[in-house]
Amino acid sequence: MLMNKVFCLVLTCSLIFVPITAWGKRKGRSRKYYPPLTHPVVLWSRTLAESEDVEQRKIAAFKLSQYSQSIYQESVINTLIKCMSDPDEHIKVFCAKAMGKASTRSRADSIRTVLIEQYKQDPQLRGTLVRTFIARKDNHPKVQSTLLETVKESTEADEVLPILDYFELYGSNQSIEPLIALYNKSGNIKVKRGVVKALSERGQGQDTIVTLLTQCLDNKDTTLVLTCLSGLQVQAKKDSKTLVAVEKTIESTDPDVILASLEVIQSLPEAPNTKISERLVELINDGTDSEILEKSILALGVCGDFSEPIVAALQKSLEKSELDEGIRISAALSLGKQAGKFPESPKTALKECKSSANSDSLKTACQLAFQELQDRTKKLQMTSPENKGDANKESKKES
Numbered sequence: 001m002l003m004n005k006v007f008c009l010v011l012t013c014s015l016i017f018v019p020i021t022a023w024g025k026r027k028g029r030s031r032k033y034y035p036p037l038t039h040p041v042v043l044w045s046r047t048l049a050e051s052e053d054v055e056q057r058k059i060a061a062f063k064l065s066q067y068s069q070s071i072y073q074e075s076v077i078n079t080l081i082k083c084m085s086d087p088d089e090h091i092k093v094f095c096a097k098a099m100g101k102a103s104t105r106s107r108a109d110s111i112r113t114v115l116i117e118q119y120k121q122d123p124q125l126r127g128t129l130v131r132t133f134i135a136r137k138d139n140h141p142k143v144q145s146t147l148l149e150t151v152k153e154s155t156e157a158d159e160v161l162p163i164l165d166y167f168e169l170y171g172s173n174q175s176i177e178p179l180i181a182l183y184n185k186s187g188n189i190k191v192k193r194g195v196v197k198a199l200s201e202r203g204q205g206q207d208t209i210v211t212l213l214t215q216c217l218d219n220k221d222t223t224l225v226l227t228c229l230s231g232l233q234v235q236a237k238k239d240s241k242t243l244v245a246v247e248k249t250i251e252s253t254d255p256d257v258i259l260a261s262l263e264v265i266q267s268l269p270e271a272p273n274t275k276i277s278e279r280l281v282e283l284i285n286d287g288t289d290s291e292i293l294e295k296s297i298l299a300l301g302v303c304g305d306f307s308e309p310i311v312a313a314l315q316k317s318l319e320k321s322e323l324d325e326g327i328r329i330s331a332a333l334s335l336g337k338q339a340g341k342f343p344e345s346p347k348t349a350l351k352e353c354k355s356s357a358n359s360d361s362l363k364t365a366c367q368l369a370f371q372e373l374q375d376r377t378k379k380l381q382m383t384s385p386e387n388k389g390d391a392n393k394e395s396k397k398e399s
Contacts, residue, residue, distance in 0.1 A: 041067060045076040048083055048091075061094035070103040077102045081114050084125070096128045100135030112138060116146050123159075126150070130162040139170035151178045155186045164194030171202030180212055189221050196224065200231030210236045214245035222254060229260040233267045243273050243303065250279050255289060262295035265302050270337075272305040280304070284313045293317075294327045301334035311339045315349050318366075325358075329365040336369030340376035347373060 040063075047060040061083065064071070071077065080102060083095040096118070102111055119129045133143050147163045154160055160182065167175050176199065183195040196216060203209040213235060216228040229249060236242040242264065249261040265276070276299075283296040297317060304310045317323060317331035332353060339346035350373065353366035 039073065041071055041076050042073055045073070045079040048095075049079045054088060054091075058088065058090055058094070061091045061098070064098040065094040067098065067101060069101070071098065071101045072104050074104075074107075077104070077107065077111070081111075084114075084118050085122070089124075092122075092125060093128050096125055096132055097135075100132045103136070111136075112140060112142065116142060119146060126159060127162045130166055134166055134169060137170075139172075144170070144172060144174065148175060148178050151175075151182050155182065155188070155191070157188045157191055160186075160191055161194055164191070164198050168194075168198040168201050171198050176203065176206060176208065180208060183212060183216075189224060192216070192219075192221075193224050193227050196227045196231055200227070200234055203231075203235050205235050205237070205239070207239075210239045210241055214241050217245050217249055222257065225249065225257055226260050229257070229264055233260075233264045236264075237267055238269065240271075242268060243271060243276065247273070247275050250276055255292065258283070258292055259295065262292070262299050265299040266295070268302060270302050273303040274305045274307075276303050277305045277307065277310055281309050281313045284317060290324060290327065294324075294330050297327065297330040297334050301330075301337045304334070304338045306338050306341050308342055311335065311342045311346060314338060315346055318349055318353060325362055329362055332362070332365040332369040336372035337376065339373055340380045343373055343377045 044060040044063045048057050048064070051057050051060070064076070064080065071080075080095045080098050083091055084099070086092045086095065099111065099115065115129055115132060119126055130147065133147075147166060151160060151163060164179075167179065171179070179195050179198055183192055186192060186195075196213065199209050199212065210232070213228045213231045217225055219225055219228075232242050232245065246261050246264055249257055250265075252258055252261070280296045280300050280303075283292055284300075287293050297314065300310055300314065314331050314335040318328055318335060320328070332350065335346050335350065347370065350366045350370040354363050354370060357363045357366060
């Protein structure tokens with residue numbers, strides 16, 4: 001009986017433990033036969049380096065060029081460097097583009113050296129390599145000097161346009177004179193626009209840049225003129241030549257040029273200009289374009305000459321209830337700056353506005369304008385010849 005019980009116990013244990021042990025062995029065997037995972041860029045690199053099928057190599061190179069993450073594998077970088085001089089033009093371009101993602105710090109200098117040497121040796125690949133420098137955010141002096149040599153030697157649009165894109169992002173003081181020389185010697189309007197954009201973005205208000213930007217406003221190409229005006233807005237905030245240049249562009253009949261000119265004026269410090277003031281009054285009285293109307297009113301606050309026609313135009317705009325509130329607010333603020341010589345009627349209009357305007361914003365604007373008008377009127381009275389004479393008499397009596 002005892003033997004039967006022992007037999008049953010042994011049989012039960014075997015039924016429990018054998019499947020578990022067998023399952024464990026099967027699991028171990030299945031793990032053993034899984035192949036190791038390989039990064040896709042490594043697989044594409046092997047195909048590119050080892051395959052004899054040109055189409056397969058081309059597909060692999062294309063995939064590497066489209067890869068969106070950093071390529072840090074040493075073997076892949078070596079393959080890309082080698083294939084940048086591949087006999088197949090497509091593969092060569094794809095590999096040069098893929099180098100934009102090769103980003104190991106330890107190899108940054110060696111990669112830059114390879115790219116520069118390839119740039120010098122292969123004129124057909126230069127555009128792609130410039131875009132590679134941009135993708136790598138490589139503003140190293142060696143890269144800049146290499147690209148500037150091309151700017152000095154070439155005026156070909158296909159060659160210099162990518163370089164201008166580079167200098168728009170990474171230009172320095174060393175690039176200013178070569179770019180200005182390129183503008184002057186090139187007859188291609190796209191090249192001229194590219195130079196202006198690069199100088200506008202990377203300049204620091206240098207006199208030579210402001211001079212070029214003002215000169216290019218005489219061009220007949222509207223897009224170039226708009227680009228130059230945009231550059232002046234950034235570069236010439238304290239340069240007297242800017243208002244002289246805007247005197248020409250504000251006379252344009254092109255709404256885009258007028259708007260760009262008005263934006264330039266608003267970026268400048270206050271400085272009276274009679275010629276521009278007269279044109280602004282014309283634009284305000286025309287009033288067909290609400291955007292031009294509002295910006296013309298704001299521009300009068302910057303360069304208005306405090307004349308009676310200006311005061312009348314601004315007061316009329318303030319009192320027009322049908323105009324947009326933003327325009328009336330602008331009119332109130334500019335009126336406070338400009339009406340110091342003729343304050344009586346504007347004061348009445350501003351008082352009425354700050355007490356009965358339909359919105360708090362307009363009331364506040366009129367209140368601020370009224371206070372500024374009072375302050376400016378007092379200053380004008382203090383500096384008038386009559387008051388100066390009275391002050392001198394008083395000082396003599398005291399002495």
